[in-house]
Amino acid sequence: MLTFTIRRLILSIPTLLFISLVIFGLLQLAPGDPMAQVPLTVPPEVKEKMREALGLGQAWYIQYWKWLVQFFWIEPQVLIDHWFGTSFAEGKQRVLSWQTRSPVMDIVVQRIPQTLWVVGLAYVVGIAIAIPIGIYSAYRHYSVFDQAGTFVTMIGFSIPPFFTGPLLIVIFSVYLGWLPSIYDTLHVVNDWQSFKVQVMQMIMPVMVLALQTTAQISRYMRGAMLDNLNQDYVRTARAKGLKEATVVMVHVVRNSMIPVVTVIALGMPAIFGGAIITENVFKVNGIGQLLLTWLFANDIPGVMTLTFIFAILIVFFNLIADILYGLLDPRIRYD
Amino acid sequence: DGHEGERGRDGDVKIIYWQAPSILNPFLSGGTKDVESASLIIEPLARYNEKGEMLPFLASEVPTVANGGVSEDLTQITWKLRDDIVWSDGSPFTSADVKFTAEYCMHPEGGCAQGAKFDGVTSVETPDDHTVVVTFNEPKPNPYGPFVGGESPIIQAAQFADCLGAKAPECTDANFGPIGTGPFVVTEFRPNDVITMAANENYREEGKPAFASLTFKGGGDATAAGRSVLETGEFDYAWNLQLAPDVIAKMEEGGKGVAIAGFGPLVERLEMNLTNPSPDLPEGERSTVAHPHPFLSDERVRRALSMAIDRALLTEVGYGKAGEPTCNLVPAPAIYNSDNTECLTQDLDGAKALLDEAGWTDSDGDGVRDKDGVKLSILYQTSTNAVRQDFQALIKDWWQQIGVETELRNLDASVFFGGDPGSPDTFQKFYADVEMYANTFNGTDPQTYLSAYRCGNEPKPDSQWQGENINRFCDPEYDALLDELARTGDIDKRGEIGRKLNDMITKDSMVIVPLVNRARVSAHSNSLGGVVLNVWDSELWNVADWYRKGE
Amino acid sequence: MTEQPIPASPVEADIETFGALVDTEPQAPPRSQWKDVWDQFRKHKGAVFGGGFLIFITLAVVLGPYIWTLEPTKLDIRNKDWRPIWTLIWDGDAKAGLAHPFGTDQLGRDILSQMIAGGRVSMAVGWIAMLLALVIGTAIGVAAGYFKKLDFWLMRFTDLVLSLPILPLVLLAVTLFRQPLNSFFGSPEAGMFVLIVGVIGLTSWMQTARIVRGDILALKEREFILAARSIGTKPGKIIRRHLLPNVISPIMVSATLGLATAIITESALSFLGVGFPSDFPTWGKLLADAVPRMQEFPERVLLPGIAISLTVLGVNYLGDGLRDALDPRIRGR
Amino acid sequence: MLDQTQAPPIAQIKGLRVEFQTKDGPVVGVENVSFDIRSGETVCVVGESGSGKSVSSLSLMRLVEYGGGDIASGELLFDRLEGGEINLADAEQTTMRRIRGNEIGMIFQEPMTALNPVFTVGKQMTEGLRLHKGMNKAEANERALALLKQVRIPEPERRLQQYPHELSGGMRQRVVIAMALACEPRLLIADEPTTALDVTIQAEILALMDRLKRETGTAVMFITHDMAVVAQMADRVVVMYRGNKVEEGTVEEIFENPQHPYTKALLAAVPKLGEMRGKQYPEPMKLLGRDQKSIAPIPGTEDVLLTVKNLTTRFPVTGGFLRRTVANVHAVEDVSFSINKGQTLSLVGESGCGKSTAGRSILRLVEPQEGEIDLDGKNIMALSPRDLRTARLDMQMIFQDPFASLNPQMQLSDQVAEPIHNYDTLKGAAVQERVEMLFDRVELPRSFMRRFPHELSGGQRQRVAIARALALNPKLIIADEAVSALDVSVQAQVLNLMMELQSEMELSFLFISHDMAVVERVSHYVGVMYLGRIVELGPRNRVFENPQHAYTQALMKAVPIADPRQRKDEKDLNFKPIPSPIHPVSYEAAPSQYKEVEPGHLVLTTDSGY
Numbered sequence A: 001m002l003t004f005t006i007r008r009l010i011l012s013i014p015t016l017l018f019i020s021l022v023i024f025g026l027l028q029l030a031p032g033d034p035m036a037q038v039p040l041t042v043p044p045e046v047k048e049k050m051r052e053a054l055g056l057g058q059a060w061y062i063q064y065w066k067w068l069v070q071f072f073w074i075e076p077q078v079l080i081d082h083w084f085g086t087s088f089a090e091g092k093q094r095v096l097s098w099q100t101r102s103p104v105m106d107i108v109v110q111r112i113p114q115t116l117w118v119v120g121l122a123y124v125v126g127i128a129i130a131i132p133i134g135i136y137s138a139y140r141h142y143s144v145f146d147q148a149g150t151f152v153t154m155i156g157f158s159i160p161p162f163f164t165g166p167l168l169i170v171i172f173s174v175y176l177g178w179l180p181s182i183y184d185t186l187h188v189v190n191d192w193q194s195f196k197v198q199v200m201q202m203i204m205p206v207m208v209l210a211l212q213t214t215a216q217i218s219r220y221m222r223g224a225m226l227d228n229l230n231q232d233y234v235r236t237a238r239a240k241g242l243k244e245a246t247v248v249m250v251h252v253v254r255n256s257m258i259p260v261v262t263v264i265a266l267g268m269p270a271i272f273g274g275a276i277i278t279e280n281v282f283k284v285n286g287i288g289q290l291l292l293t294w295l296f297a298n299d300i301p302g303v304m305t306l307t308f309i310f311a312i313l314i315v316f317f318n319l320i321a322d323i324l325y326g327l328l329d330p331r332i333r334y335d
Numbered sequence B: 001d002g003h004e005g006e007r008g009r010d011g012d013v014k015i016i017y018w019q020a021p022s023i024l025n026p027f028l029s030g031g032t033k034d035v036e037s038a039s040l041i042i043e044p045l046a047r048y049n050e051k052g053e054m055l056p057f058l059a060s061e062v063p064t065v066a067n068g069g070v071s072e073d074l075t076q077i078t079w080k081l082r083d084d085i086v087w088s089d090g091s092p093f094t095s096a097d098v099k100f101t102a103e104y105c106m107h108p109e110g111g112c113a114q115g116a117k118f119d120g121v122t123s124v125e126t127p128d129d130h131t132v133v134v135t136f137n138e139p140k141p142n143p144y145g146p147f148v149g150g151e152s153p154i155i156q157a158a159q160f161a162d163c164l165g166a167k168a169p170e171c172t173d174a175n176f177g178p179i180g181t182g183p184f185v186v187t188e189f190r191p192n193d194v195i196t197m198a199a200n201e202n203y204r205e206e207g208k209p210a211f212a213s214l215t216f217k218g219g220g221d222a223t224a225a226g227r228s229v230l231e232t233g234e235f236d237y238a239w240n241l242q243l244a245p246d247v248i249a250k251m252e253e254g255g256k257g258v259a260i261a262g263f264g265p266l267v268e269r270l271e272m273n274l275t276n277p278s279p280d281l282p283e284g285e286r287s288t289v290a291h292p293h294p295f296l297s298d299e300r301v302r303r304a305l306s307m308a309i310d311r312a313l314l315t316e317v318g319y320g321k322a323g324e325p326t327c328n329l330v331p332a333p334a335i336y337n338s339d340n341t342e343c344l345t346q347d348l349d350g351a352k353a354l355l356d357e358a359g360w361t362d363s364d365g366d367g368v369r370d371k372d373g374v375k376l377s378i379l380y381q382t383s384t385n386a387v388r389q390d391f392q393a394l395i396k397d398w399w400q401q402i403g404v405e406t407e408l409r410n411l412d413a414s415v416f417f418g419g420d421p422g423s424p425d426t427f428q429k430f431y432a433d434v435e436m437y438a439n440t441f442n443g444t445d446p447q448t449y450l451s452a453y454r455c456g457n458e459p460k461p462d463s464q465w466q467g468e469n470i471n472r473f474c475d476p477e478y479d480a481l482l483d484e485l486a487r488t489g490d491i492d493k494r495g496e497i498g499r500k501l502n503d504m505i506t507k508d509s510m511v512i513v514p515l516v517n518r519a520r521v522s523a524h525s526n527s528l529g530g531v532v533l534n535v536w537d538s539e540l541w542n543v544a545d546w547y548r549k550g551e
Numbered sequence C: 001m002t003e004q005p006i007p008a009s010p011v012e013a014d015i016e017t018f019g020a021l022v023d024t025e026p027q028a029p030p031r032s033q034w035k036d037v038w039d040q041f042r043k044h045k046g047a048v049f050g051g052g053f054l055i056f057i058t059l060a061v062v063l064g065p066y067i068w069t070l071e072p073t074k075l076d077i078r079n080k081d082w083r084p085i086w087t088l089i090w091d092g093d094a095k096a097g098l099a100h101p102f103g104t105d106q107l108g109r110d111i112l113s114q115m116i117a118g119g120r121v122s123m124a125v126g127w128i129a130m131l132l133a134l135v136i137g138t139a140i141g142v143a144a145g146y147f148k149k150l151d152f153w154l155m156r157f158t159d160l161v162l163s164l165p166i167l168p169l170v171l172l173a174v175t176l177f178r179q180p181l182n183s184f185f186g187s188p189e190a191g192m193f194v195l196i197v198g199v200i201g202l203t204s205w206m207q208t209a210r211i212v213r214g215d216i217l218a219l220k221e222r223e224f225i226l227a228a229r230s231i232g233t234k235p236g237k238i239i240r241r242h243l244l245p246n247v248i249s250p251i252m253v254s255a256t257l258g259l260a261t262a263i264i265t266e267s268a269l270s271f272l273g274v275g276f277p278s279d280f281p282t283w284g285k286l287l288a289d290a291v292p293r294m295q296e297f298p299e300r301v302l303l304p305g306i307a308i309s310l311t312v313l314g315v316n317y318l319g320d321g322l323r324d325a326l327d328p329r330i331r332g333r
Numbered sequence D: 001m002l003d004q005t006q007a008p009p010i011a012q013i014k015g016l017r018v019e020f021q022t023k024d025g026p027v028v029g030v031e032n033v034s035f036d037i038r039s040g041e042t043v044c045v046v047g048e049s050g051s052g053k054s055v056s057s058l059s060l061m062r063l064v065e066y067g068g069g070d071i072a073s074g075e076l077l078f079d080r081l082e083g084g085e086i087n088l089a090d091a092e093q094t095t096m097r098r099i100r101g102n103e104i105g106m107i108f109q110e111p112m113t114a115l116n117p118v119f120t121v122g123k124q125m126t127e128g129l130r131l132h133k134g135m136n137k138a139e140a141n142e143r144a145l146a147l148l149k150q151v152r153i154p155e156p157e158r159r160l161q162q163y164p165h166e167l168s169g170g171m172r173q174r175v176v177i178a179m180a181l182a183c184e185p186r187l188l189i190a191d192e193p194t195t196a197l198d199v200t201i202q203a204e205i206l207a208l209m210d211r212l213k214r215e216t217g218t219a220v221m222f223i224t225h226d227m228a229v230v231a232q233m234a235d236r237v238v239v240m241y242r243g244n245k246v247e248e249g250t251v252e253e254i255f256e257n258p259q260h261p262y263t264k265a266l267l268a269a270v271p272k273l274g275e276m277r278g279k280q281y282p283e284p285m286k287l288l289g290r291d292q293k294s295i296a297p298i299p300g301t302e303d304v305l306l307t308v309k310n311l312t313t314r315f316p317v318t319g320g321f322l323r324r325t326v327a328n329v330h331a332v333e334d335v336s337f338s339i340n341k342g343q344t345l346s347l348v349g350e351s352g353c354g355k356s357t358a359g360r361s362i363l364r365l366v367e368p369q370e371g372e373i374d375l376d377g378k379n380i381m382a383l384s385p386r387d388l389r390t391a392r393l394d395m396q397m398i399f400q401d402p403f404a405s406l407n408p409q410m411q412l413s414d415q416v417a418e419p420i421h422n423y424d425t426l427k428g429a430a431v432q433e434r435v436e437m438l439f440d441r442v443e444l445p446r447s448f449m450r451r452f453p454h455e456l457s458g459g460q461r462q463r464v465a466i467a468r469a470l471a472l473n474p475k476l477i478i479a480d481e482a483v484s485a486l487d488v489s490v491q492a493q494v495l496n497l498m499m500e501l502q503s504e505m506e507l508s509f510l511f512i513s514h515d516m517a518v519v520e521r522v523s524h525y526v527g528v529m530y531l532g533r534i535v536e537l538g539p540r541n542r543v544f545e546n547p548q549h550a551y552t553q554a555l556m557k558a559v560p561i562a563d564p565r566q567r568k569d570e571k572d573l574n575f576k577p578i579p580s581p582i583h584p585v586s587y588e589a590a591p592s593q594y595k596e597v598e599p600g601h602l603v604l605t606t607d608s609g610y
C-alpha cells in the first residue's frame, strides 16, 4: 500500500505538470482581456501600456516558465519562511495576481477559512443527512419514506442554487428577518454570542449547498445498501442473534460505506474549490467567488494558480479515494 | 439632526458594492469599484460636485484663466495647495507628493491606468512646498486632467517611493493600504471581499467624518446589494443598482431605504456598423473600412431604424425614473446638450416610407425587406444584462414591424468589453451590424469623448483592433471641427462646437442612435444622512459629510 | 421465479415414469422478453408515472405550439405583467384572464407559450447533452476499465478535464466554433444548439466515466467474461453484450443527474453569451430571468422550476423502472 | 421409528408449510414437512436441489422472513433448556434473537459468502459470544481461539486477525463452523457445509462435527445431497422431494432398503468409488426411471489429440516501488500429458493445486510461461491472437462455476448461440436450429431458451454451459469441476450426457474435479496434481487400484464411501498442510521427473513438497 501510494504520488508529478501546461494553454487561448473591467473611458493606448506592465507581451512559454518557477520554487520558500521565520524568498518574484497586484497565494490563504467553514460544513451536513436517508430508504425499499426521500432529493437536485439561494433570503432575511443575507467574512468567533452569530449567517448557504450533496450521496448510499442487504453475510449476522440495528448499522453499513466513502473523497476537492454560485448569492466570498471574480477579470495568474491547486487536489483526492478503497475493503490490495 | 458633533460619533457605516474592490490604488486599476473605494482614503486636488462644478479639495482654490492659475496660452496650470493638510500618518502634505504622483503615473513601465489624465504633461514643477506647476506640450482648453477627480488622487511620496515603474505591483502593502488625506484610513483590506476602515484622526475638518468606522463589502449582484439596503437594512449604501425599475420599486416597498438617481452623460446607444461584418469576408477584412456595409452605409436605412424605436417606452421598461429618452450622445453638461428631440417620437410609418424610398422593399414576400438580393437582416449584439436583453427584445419587435429581420446576441461583459484581439466577440471588432452599450466620459469636458469618432481611430487589424471609433465613422468635416474644438478655450464657443459635433454623428448621420440617458442609481438607508449622489466624480466623494440620522 | 407446478403428492407412478431427474417444465408458456420487460415496467408505479409525465411533457412541448398559437416572442407591452389565471380565485381584481392563462412577463410575452417553446429547447438540450455525456463517459469508463493499458492514461485524462476551468473552456469553444457551426448548419440557432449541447456534453461526462470504470473493473474479473473470451467473443462484443448491460444501473443514475445538470447548465451558459439568443426562451433561462422578481411574480420562477423538477423526477423514476425491468433477476420476482 | 432413541427431541417440525410471496403469486417452498431431531443425533436431510431443505432449516431459525418467506402453517417446537418448549413459528423476533446463535447454530450453504468481508475473523467470531454469553473482549477472544483450535485451523492466533478473503475456502468453512459452535448451541444446523470443498478438507470437517456430536451431545441437522457424506455422518435420514418429506429412517434402512422411488433413484445416481474396479473404460451410469441407451464402455481411440509438454504457468507477485515481480505463484509447474481422441483425462487434486490454471493455460486464457501445447498438429503457444481465436473453435471450456460463467443479463438461447455467431459457422435460421438441437441434446426443454440463468437450477445451468461448449463441435472440452456443484441426481445425468456425447462424437475431455468417485467413473486416464505438478499420471484403473505416490494414497483414503457400514475413523485422517506455491523470483524449480511404475503409469520422483 505504501509503495502504491508513493508510486502514484511520483507519477502524479508529470501528470500535474502536463495538466498545468494544458490549463495554461487554455487560458492563453481563451478570449478575454485583463483590461475588460477597466472603464471604456480609459483610452486604448493606456490599456496597452497596462497590459505591457503585466508582462502580457512576453512569449507564452516564458510566461509559463515564470509561473512554474514562481509556483513550484518560490512559493514553497515563502511557506518555509512563514513557518520558520527564514528569509529564502526575500526579494523573489511571487505569483502575482493581475487584478490585485498582490501575491495570489496570500489571497487564497485568506479565503480558505470561510470556504472551509461554509462549503466544508455544508458537505459534512449534506453527508450527515444523506447517509441516514440512504440507509433507511434502502432498508425500507419502496416504502413511503423511500419514495418521499427520492422525491425530495431529486427536487433538491434539480432546483439550481441561484433560485434556492434568493428564495431563502427572501423568506428568512426579508420577510422574517431572522437571518442575515450577507455573510460577514470578518466575523470572529470568540464567545458564545459570536458563535451564534456565525451559525446564523452560515445556516442558509450551508443548507443550499447541503441540499445538492444530500441528493447525490443519498442516492449512492441507497444503491450500495440495496446491494448489500441481500448478501449472505447479513443472514449469517442475523443467525448469530444480533439485533436488527446491529445487523444493519454495523454489518451492512460498513460494507455499503466502501463505495460511498470513495465518492465522498472524490467530492472533497469541490470543497476547496468553493461553490461559485452559492458563495456569490450569499456573499460568502470564498475561493469560489474569488475564482469567479478572477475569471471575469481574466486574471490569468490568479485563475491559473487556483485552477492548478484545484487540479492538485483532484489528483490527490483521487489517490486518497483509491487508498481509502484499499483500506476499507480488505480484499483490495495494491501491491 | 445629528449633523454636527465630534468625529466618530455615529459608529459604523456599511457600504456594499456588488463588484468587490481588488486594489486601493486607482493608478493600477482604473475599475470604478477600485477608484471609488480608494476615494474614501486618498483625495485629488479638486473634485467635481454633483452639478459638475469643480471644488477645491487639497488645493486652496481651483486655478482658472480668470484667477491667473491657468496661463493665457492654456499650456500651464498652477495649483496652490492648502497648507493645513497632513497625511493620515501625521506627516505634512506637500507639493512633493503631488509631483511624485505625476512621476508615479507617468513612469513608462508602470502601466498607469490613469495615464490619459497626464497626456501632454511635459513637466510638474514645485517652486515651493505648496505650489505645483504643471506644463503641457500644447494648449489645453481643459487643463484639469491631472490631480482632479477620483481617478487622479494624490498618493504619498514617502509610502510609494520604492514602487515606481515595474515595481509598482510588488508594493502590495501600499496598494492595499495607501496613506491618504481622506476621511478614512484602511484597517484591513481583503481583496475582492471586504475593506474595513476607521476615521482618519488627522482629517482636516473638525467633527468629520461622523462615522468611526466604515465597512466596505463587495461581491454578489445588484439585486442582492439593493435588497440588503432597501429590504433588510443590513447595509447603508448600495452602489449602482442596474435593475429594472419595477424591481427597484418593489424593493423600495421594503421601507428600509430609498433609491437615488443622478444624471450624467452616460448614454445607452446603438452603434451602427458602417463596415461589412460578413463572416464570408476573409479574417482581417471583416468590419474594416475596406468593405462598406451592404445596407447600413445607407443613411436612410439607419434613420429608419432609429425612427422605429420608441425611446420613451424603452426608458419606462428599462430604467423608469433612472433614465431619460435622448437623441444626443452628449446630453450633459447642459451647454453641450443639443436641443435635438426629433427622434423621441416613434414613427413606424415614416420608417417604412423611408425604407420604401430607399428601395428596400419586401420583394419576395417573406416579411423581410430586401434589395438587389440583400436582405435587411441585422445581427444585433450587446452584453449580457437583463435590461439590455429587454431592450433587444423590444427593438427587435419594432424593427420587425418595419420589415427588418433581427438576430439577437448577447455576450458576457468580460469578453464583450475586453479588448482581446483574439476574440471575435469584442465590441471593438464589431462582428455584428448593430451593437448596444453605454459610454460616458470623465469630468465635464467631452472633447476626448467626441474625438473618438475621428477618421482613422477605428479599431482595425493594424491597431490590434484597438480604437474608439467603434462604428467606423469618417467625415473630414467632423475631424476639422474637432481640431477647432481643441483650439477653443471659450466655454460657450466650446458648447456650440460640441453640440454641432454631437449632431453630426447622431441626428445628421444616424451612425450613433442614442436611446436613453441613464442615471446612476444607488440606494441608501433611511437612516443615512448627507448622501449627495454625484455622477461626475466618485459617488463617495462627500463621505466625510455622511452621518447617521436620529430616529 | 415463474410458477412451479407442485405435485399435490409425490405419486409413485409419476416419479417412476417421469424420473426424479427430469426437469420440471414450467406450465406457463414462456413470454417474449420484451413483453416481460413491459410487464415488469408496468408494475413499477413510479416508472409509469415518470414515463407518463415525460410523454405528456414531450407531447405538450411538441404539439403545444399548434394548440396554443401565441408566439412566445410576441411583445404586447400594454398587457405586461399579467398574473396567472388562478390568481383570480383569491384576487378578483388581478390582471389575469384566459388570454394568458399563465400570465405575461415584464414585456408582455405570454408565459404559457414561452414555457412551451422553452420546454422544447430545454428538453432537447437536456436529453441530447445528457446522452452525449453518457456516451462519452461510458465509452471512456469502459475503455479504462477493460483495457488495462489505457486505464492510467484515460483516468489521468479524466482528472485533466475535471480540473480544467469551465468558463475559459466555454469561451474558447465559442471563439473557435461558433462561426463554423453557424455556417455549417446555416442558422445561428442550430449552430448554437450544437455548440451548447457539445459544451455541456463534453464537460460533464467525468463522473459517469469514473463510476463505470469502477464497475467494469469488478465485472471484468467475473467468470462469464472469461467464458466469453474462451468462446471467441471479440473484445468489442464482450463490451457490448456482456459488460454494458451489467452497468446499466449506475448509468441510469448518471442519466438522471445529468439531465438536471444539463438543463440548468444551459441557462448558465446563456449568461456567458454561449447560450441561445436572449429572445429564445428555455426553462432554465425563464427561471433565471424571473429570480429578481420572484416576490411579486412567484409563478414565473415556480412554473419553469416545477417543469424542470418534474422532468428530472420523471426521468429518475423512469430510470428506476427501466433498470428493474431490464434486469432479468429482478424481473422474475 | 420414533422410539429408537431414548433422548427427547430437541426440535420437532410439524406440518411445516412455507410460502414465498412473489410477483407471480405465492410460491410454496416447503409444502408439508415433519420430523424430529434429538440431542446427540445427526439427522441428514437429503433431496434434490430446490426440494426445500434450506427453507426448512431457515424456518427453524425464523430467517425465512428476511428472504420474503412466510411460515404459512405448521409448528416448530423447540425445547429451550430453561423455559421449556416453545413454538418458534410464532415466537417474537426478540425471543428468536436470544435463541439464534445461542441455542441454535447454523452453518450456511455458501461458506465463501457467509462471512462479512470487511471484518476480521476474530471480530465476527466474538460478536455472538459477547452478545449471548456476556463475555468481555478478552474472554471472547480466548474462546474464539479455543474454537479455532477445535476446528483444527493452523496458526489460530494469526487467523483471528485476518480477513475472510485471506483464508482458503476450507479454512473459511471451518471458521463458519466454529462460529456456529461458539455458544455451544444445542442444535446445529449445517446446510451443505462441505459441498464446495475438496475431499481432504471435507473429511476433516466431517470428522470434527462427528466428534462434537459425540462429545457435547449437540443435535445436528445436516443438509446435503451427497449420499456418501450421508453414509458417513447420519444417524437418521430424511428424504425430501419437492417440498415434501417422502421418506425417513435410519441411515442403514435408507441405504439398504429404500422404499420411496425417489430415494431409490437418488441412491442409484450416486457414483461409488470402486464401482469401476476392473473395468478398463468408463461407462455411463445406470439411472432409475429413465429409458437408457445400452450402457456400453467408451473405449475412445489411440490417436493423440492434445499434447502438453513442460507446461509452466506462474502468476507474478509484484511489489516494491517499480512494481517489479518479487515472487511468483507457481500455479502450474512443468506439467506434461497428452489426451487421445475420444478419451478423457482427469485432473484431480487439492483445492488450489493448479488444476484450473492448467486447464486455462491450454486455452491460453492465462498465458503460460513456457511449455508446448499441441492440439491436433497446431502449436497453440505460437499462435497470434487472431489465430488463437480460430484455434479455440476446436477447444472449449466449461467453467468451474456455471452460474458465474453465464451472463446474468442474457437469454440462454443467445448465450448458446454466441459462439456460433462469433465464428459465423452458421447463418440465419440454421443458428436457431442448432441451438434447439443443442438444447435437446442436453435435455433441456426448448421452452427454457428464453429464460435467464437465474431462473434455472444449478444442474440446468451446467447443462447450458455444456451446450454452449458443444455449439462449435469442438474436439476438446476442458470441463473444470463441471459437476461439482450439482446434486447427485443431476450430476449423474450430466455425466451420462457427457459420456454419451463422447462416444458419439469422439470428443476428448480434460476433466477437472476433486470428486474421486466421479473421476473414477468418467476417465480413461488420471493425473493427480499437487502443488502445481502432476505427481501421478496413468490409466485410470492403474492409478486407482495401485496408487503409488503418497499424496494419491492420502487422497484415496479421504474419499467418503457411500456406505454407512464403512465409516471412516478420524484417526485415519492425517493431512499435511499444503506448502505455499509462492516462491521468490530467484527460485529455480526442479524439472519434473517420473518413474514409470507400470506401462503408462508415471509417478513423480522430484520432491513435490508432500
Ligand SMILES: Nc1ncnc2c1ncn2[C@@H]1O[C@H](COP(=O)(O)OP(=O)(O)OP(=O)(O)O)[C@@H](O)[C@H]1O
Pocket (backbone or CB within 6 Å): C001, C004, D020, D022, D027, D028, D029, D030, D047, D048, D049, D050, D051, D052, D053, D054, D055, D056, D067, D068, D069, D109, D225, D487
Ligand atoms: N426467497 C425466495 N423466494 C421465492 N422462492 C424461494 C425463495 N427461496 C427459496 N425459494 C423456493 O423454495 C424452494 C425450496 O428452496 P430451498 O432453497 O429450500 O432448496 P434446497 O433444497 O435447499 O436446494 P439446494 O440443494 O439447491 O440448496 C425452491 O423451489 C425455491 O425456488
Ligand SMILES: Nc1ncnc2c1ncn2[C@@H]1O[C@H](COP(=O)(O)OP(=O)(O)OP(=O)(O)O)[C@@H](O)[C@H]1O
Pocket (backbone or CB within 6 Å): D198, D315, D316, D329, D330, D331, D349, D350, D351, D352, D353, D354, D355, D356, D357, D358, D400, D514, D581
Ligand atoms: N489470477 C491469478 N493471480 C494470482 N494467482 C492465481 C491466479 N489464479 C490462480 N492463482 C493461484 O494459483 C494457484 C492455483 O490456482 P487454481 O485456480 O488453478 O487452483 P485449482 O486447482 O483449480 O483449485 P480449486 O479446486 O479450488 O478450483 C493458487 O495458489 C491460486 O491462488
Ligand SMILES: [Mg+2]
Pocket (backbone or CB within 6 Å): D053, D054, D055, D109, D191
Ligand atoms: Mg439449499
Ligand SMILES: [Mg+2]
Pocket (backbone or CB within 6 Å): D355, D356, D357, D400, D480
Ligand atoms: Mg479450480
